[in-house]
Amino acid sequence: MSYNVTLIPGDGIGPEVITSARQVVDASGVKINWEVCEAGAEVFRKGMATGVPQETVDSINRNRVALKGPLATPVGFGEKSANVTLRKMFETYGNIRPVKEFPGVRTPYSGRGIDLVIVRENVEDLYAGIEHMQTPSVAQCLKLISRKGCEKIVRLAFEFARSQNRKTIHCATKANIMKFSEGMLKRTFEDISKDYPDIEAQHIIVDNCAHQLVKKPEQFDVIVTTNMNGDILSDLSSALVGGLGFAPGANIGDNACIFEAVHGSAPKYAGKNNINPMAVILSAVMMLRHLGEFKAALDIEHALYVTCAVDKILTRDVVGDAKGASTTLFTESVIKNLGKSYEGIHDRAHKAINVDNSKIPVAPIKVKERFVEGVDVFFESTKPVSEFGKLMETAANEASMKLKLVTCRGMKIYPTTENTVLDLTDQVTARFVGAGPLDDSQIQKLIAAVSEKAMWSHIEKLHVFDGKSAYTKAHGEE
Numbered sequence: 071m072s073y074n075v076t077l078i079p080g081d082g083i084g085p086e087v088i089t090s091a092r093q094v095v096d097a098s099g100v101k102i103n104w105e106v107c108e109a110g111a112e113v114f115r116k117g118m119a120t121g122v123p124q125e126t127v128d129s130i131n132r133n134r135v136a137l138k139g140p141l142a143t144p145v146g147f148g149e150k151s152a153n154v155t156l157r158k159m160f161e162t163y164g165n166i167r168p169v170k171e172f173p174g175v176r177t178p179y180s181g182r183g184i185d186l187v188i189v190r191e192n193v194e195d196l197y198a199g200i201e202h203m204q205t206p207s208v209a210q211c212l213k214l215i216s217r218k219g220c221e222k223i224v225r226l227a228f229e230f231a232r233s234q235n236r237k238t239i240h241c242a243t244k245a246n247i248m249k250f251s252e253g254m255l256k257r258t259f260e261d262i263s264k265d266y267p268d269i270e271a272q273h274i275i276v277d278n279c280a281h282q283l284v285k286k287p288e289q290f291d292v293i294v295t296t297n298m299n300g301d302i303l304s305d306l307s308s309a310l311v312g313g314l315g316f317a318p319g320a321n322i323g324d325n326a327c328i329f330e331a332v333h334g335s336a337p338k339y340a341g342k343n344n345i346n347p348m349a350v351i352l353s354a355v356m357m358l359r360h361l362g363e364f365k366a367a368l369d370i371e372h373a374l375y376v377t378c379a380v381d382k383i384l385t386r387d388v389v390g391d392a393k394g395a396s397t398t399l400f401t402e403s404v405i406k407n408l409g410k411s412y413e414g415i416h417d418r419a420h421k422a423i424n425v426d427n428s429k430i431p432v433a434p435i436k437v438k439e440r441f442v443e444g445v446d447v448f449f450e451s452t453k454p455v456s457e458f459g460k461l462m463e464t465a466a467n468e469a470s471m472k473l474k475l476v477t478c479r480g481m482k483i484y485p486t487t488e489n490t491v492l493d494l495t496d497q498v499t500a501r502f503v504g505a506g507p508l509d510d511s512q513i514q515k516l517i518a519a520v521s522e523k524a525m526w527s528h529i530e531k532l533h534v535f536d537g538k539s540a541y542t543k544a545h546g547e548e
Contacts, residue, residue: 072102073135076129077092077107078107078138078141081139081141081142082335083335083340084138084335085139086343086397087345090397091137091350091351094373094404095354098358100361107126109122109138110152120150120155121150121152122152122159134325136328137328137330137354137357138328139350140153140336141335142335142337160325162192162193162322162323162327163322163324164321164322164323165191165320165322166322167187167188167317167318167332169185170186171183171185172312172375173378173415174378175316179311182288183288184288185288185291186287186290186291186307187230187293188293189223189293190223190295191295192322193297194297195251196212197297204527206450207495207496208495215296217258220255221258221262223255224241225425226322227239228263228266229424229425233420233423234420235418237291238269238271239263239269239292240273240290240291241272242294242303243296245275249542260273276299280302280306283303283306312387312388314331314332314333315346315387315388316352317332318350318352318353318356319332319353320357322425327360329356329357331349331353343396344391344396344397345386345387345397346388347397348374364420368417370404375412375414384400437535440536442513442533443503443504444471444531445513446532447526447528448499449498449524449526450527455483458524461523461524462520462523464523465519465523469516469518470504470505471503471516472503474547476500477498478497478499479495481545482544482547501532501544
């Protein structure tokens, strides 16, 4: 049996590590028809804003599997990261990043038995990249978390745990502070965990998770988390087992999967033939398991173990520039060791990940009663607080509404209290409420009134769903 796979060499060290992984996979006996495609810096230089040409998109659509090298977003030209563009374009909603102690690679954690996997949500959160300059000196980035996105990543985490017979999942969030956005993942995790009674489910605050990963990483099995948290925790975790040179990754979607190392393009090392290709080789191992080629994947893993632990052939990131093996020597050694077995490590059982997202409804949360009880209007203003507050009170009266308070960066500044220390920016937010539920005509009347008194940038409705306020209170708000 043969497979068609899109191959994206990438930027910087990408072509070297991709060549290494391709040679190892080909030597394993699995027949891959590689379709070599472009993405990244060279595409940006040609004037394509996405960094991903249509030919590459078409190839991934056909093959539904891709192995890619790291992509760079050059400074001064190009737009969003081509890596993120590919993830979003193919809705690869889940990012799986294994972290496992590697024989022959000495770290301060050697012998602790680290063998964990971080399952990172991959298309939502702050990485959606929805940013605005609210004022000339205040930037905003929208953190969007959906129930559907949370359910998809949580189910992927549980099904992945089952595919490797793992017994514990931690859900890492900052739900103690961001109760709606990060809290969405926590609530979804707690709901869905009931469908998996064979797996122990625990919630952990993400900063404590980072602390515990450094203190006692062997306690973790699977960690599921939001996009930015997952990016940070997976880089931290890779350092426990030797660094980013040992950090593979898989971007999982319903219609396509893209396999890539966690590390970047490292342009200062490009062309020096001294880079560690293991992260990309291990990403290719994940790809082979996705294709059902479990034996070949295990053979490559053991060839890596023998190369590092028995032959002691290690690259510069492990032993230093003077003693490090070249990329080509390391690759040749791995190929030579295919078919050999390393006895000093526990092999996990692997089977296909069984995820069916077709049954997840688009809008799973339904409410019986809803209304708008107020609005937050965001302004650019450097007026004295008392003057601005009085102007907003006047505008509220004109719209038959009430000014509840004014805030700056989430802190109540009007009406002020004697103990409030004011260090203001040029962005302030006024919270207006009505005597009862508001309709759009009342809100429009308010906007007309405030527009005559100050420069506003955007507005948020204050929803109430089934009797519960669907917005946070400001610090100092009663």
